[in-house]
Amino acid sequence: MESTSARTDTCASAPKAHPRPEGQDRYTISEVVAFSGLTAHTLRWYERIGLMPHVDRSHTGQRRFSNRDLDWLAFVGKLRLTGMPVADMVRYAEMVREGDHTFTERQELLEATRRDVQARIAELQGTLAVLDFKIDFYGGARTAPERV
Amino acid sequence: MESTSARTDTCASAPKAHPRPEGQDRYTISEVVAFSGLTAHTLRWYERIGLMPHVDRSHTGQRRFSNRDLDWLAFVGKLRLTGMPVADMVRYAEMVREGDHTFTERQELLEATRRDVQARIAELQGTLAVLDFKIDFYGGARTAPERV
DNA sequence: CGCTTGCTTGGAGTGCACTCCAAGGTTCTA
DNA sequence: TAGAACCTTGGAGTGCACTCCAAGCAAGCG
Incomplete structure (x- = not known):
């Protein structure tokens, strides 16, 4: 994976629900799909x-994903949920490949993402207020004019 | 506008910050842009x-938007923030045009949207946990392995 | 061995939500 | 009344994040 040391399933992501296909460290693409x-x-x-590290291959060239790859994918999934553009995720992946000297930059990227997520949550909470107002209107009075 | 009675700026939306261009009920497209x-x-x-009611026109065919149009636009903006697809917003607009017999269906659409928004908020909060974990990692130890 | 199912590639296609264009008519200011 | 700035249209183009395709190897089973 990434930050999460050699041990795999960290609190960080771990959908856990989908147990990792048993066997160790040589998953086919269809196993990873599942x-x-x-x-x-x-x-x-x-x-x-460039959003994945170079995935290992079998002697005939078929992909064999490792547990690390699965961890990375789980993290990427979380980043995707934040709404981060793929280009930024690729940038992050590049920085990881570049090594430790990108630590600060990576941290900044994640902090900016964090701010974006919180802004988005606030925005969504604002829409909830409007939705509730409307839903109450439909549920209740049903007398106010509506048009479009 | 829509649900919000004849009086314009309801709590429902009202970005208020952008004061409505003064003048009454005959805004050019560029005023509405602003x-x-x-x-x-x-x-x-x-x-x-079909996401707008038919906008009034000047005698030469230029659009003249009304306060109602502005209200509707503000509401549509909120729906857009929820992440609702444009097609669904169009469906909602159609239902408003169809009249009162679509009240229940409209309410259901908004309730489904509300559920989606809450699910999305939960999802984002889940990503915050991961981001915080990572950010702490970068801010703190700086010793755990990272790779891609 | 033959058969089915799975995996490979580069490149083309999809769906969404805009975004822009050209050619021409309209409105405003001096 | 001239010129700048604004408005009109249908249709084509853009950017994103996939999604699919064809043609051809690879893997596993009886």
């Missing part, structure tokens, strides 16, 4: 654009 | 796809 919920297309595409 | 933050392209597109 585990991650992504399509094989998307997994190959992630690799093409 | 007020709504949408582009003129988008306003015309909204009309084309």
